[in-house]
Amino acid sequence: MTAGTTPIFGKIAFIGIGLIGGSIARVVRRDGIAGEIAISTRRVETLNRARELGLGDTYSLDPAEAVRDADCVILCAPVGSSGAIAEAIAPALKQGAIVSDVGSVKGDVVRQMQPHIPAGVHFIPAHPVAGTEQSGPDAGFPDLFKGRWCIITPPEGADEAATARMVAFWQACGSKIEVMTPEHHDMVLAITSHIPHLIAYNIVGTAAHLEEVTASEVIKFSAGGFRDFTRIAASDPTMWRDVFLHNKEAVIEMLGRFIEDLFALQRAIRFGEGDELFDLFTRTRAIRRSIIDVGQDTDAPDFGRQKA
């Protein structure tokens, strides 16, 4: 979508305006995807910052006020607050409006929000699979979603026209679209995102508590691989606490698989089974190749950070 085409929504409201909300607001404004942008946040500091950055047209600490007359409402807050926000905005929602979100967890968000959605309002959850390790309204940028996938998880019986409109919205934001059930989403994201974050947080924690190796040594020699984990482990603590608490079953299931495989690898090291190690390390290279081939990363030698 380019500037000047018909907007997909008249008024859009964001509840929460961090990295993701701030990025959507920027691309919506730049490309004319909605006519008017309302922003509501819990903290006054964040709201003031969003106003300074000019991310919206109207600003309110009351989410119900922000969603009044909105054609689309997108929750961009930590998933633990989804139910409370849905309850707060419910009475103010316009008939025919679409309520959506950007949470990294979908099954639990549907369970929290669905009971509060009034008849005649469409509930179409979504999850743009994009981000950086930074957070807050300043961290957003309009091209965050470009070429990235957005997963739409319409609950059973969701209105098809409303789903199609959310698909069109996310395509206008630059995303590629996949539609799946909330439950399947939570399994896919557990392995592609939640477990990677969990083990990154974990190893950074382990490294900080060693008696044999000082924190200063860990920091100095982090270029050997550890550094890339710290980037992931710098992600927003509130958001990630909520992800683990609200996708508990899938995370524990996938973590079990990860640990089982790790023990097999430990055993191979202990008994000097070099061929087994070599085979695994060769197969993982091929998966990397596929990710580059489908355009989800480049093969620039980023790990070393020395070449431009």
Add this chain to the structure above:
Amino acid sequence: MTAGTTPIFGKIAFIGIGLIGGSIARVVRRDGIAGEIAISTRRVETLNRARELGLGDTYSLDPAEAVRDADCVILCAPVGSSGAIAEAIAPALKQGAIVSDVGSVKGDVVRQMQPHIPAGVHFIPAHPVAGTEQSGPDAGFPDLFKGRWCIITPPEGADEAATARMVAFWQACGSKIEVMTPEHHDMVLAITSHIPHLIAYNIVGTAAHLEEVTASEVIKFSAGGFRDFTRIAASDPTMWRDVFLHNKEAVIEMLGRFIEDLFALQRAIRFGEGDELFDLFTRTRAIRRSIIDVGQDTDAPDFGRQKA
């Protein structure tokens, strides 16, 4: 060191010319750090490629021939071959020469090589903590070591002048220097490099074998965190097989700590202990900050790869 100053060595020989050897050869040539560069490799294809790239002055498949008259010999091959190479070159080493290496493991390399080093030859192992996920002579570049640490691990009783010369050499290559024992090195690198690689290889392997989630889904939605692990898990399989087999004790020790912490985290998720998760995720952010503060990474939002 800039071009035109006195070289630190007359003739330098590289046994193996992959990412690391190829990068040293390039900076040595560019900045006149040695007068003559001899290259030896096991495979004729690699040697031919090094010749095409113009990385050296002389080329030989016989390592003994390459080291003849060399003032400095650097092994840049997988650590599993260190002992055999030391044995092969020993008779051809010049009196007063320095033998070094670039292996990611030091205790075991000292045990493999030390017995073969002739009297009157100095053995000063080193480990430049720098790299990318790519390998082979084409992957090297002269600035790989710039601002990165190089750990020098002189065995007990090593000649001080020889150690000082290796320090000067690595400083000329752009490195910052730390001197420690081989045993301490192996503990530090186990946590900052070996375990990060092991868990990256492991999660990529786990993801490839799930019944619930297809490989295509893992690849599509890798931008949620998984992608960064695949970069690390694309590192050279032979090199990493050797690292794990030859730093077995420290790796198993550190892996035990990692798994212990991971179980505590799993338990916190299971019992919904949000404060414990939040506290850990906040502390890990501070470690990230320290790594940026000491210049071992930048705070550009690389994880998202969208900003320049």
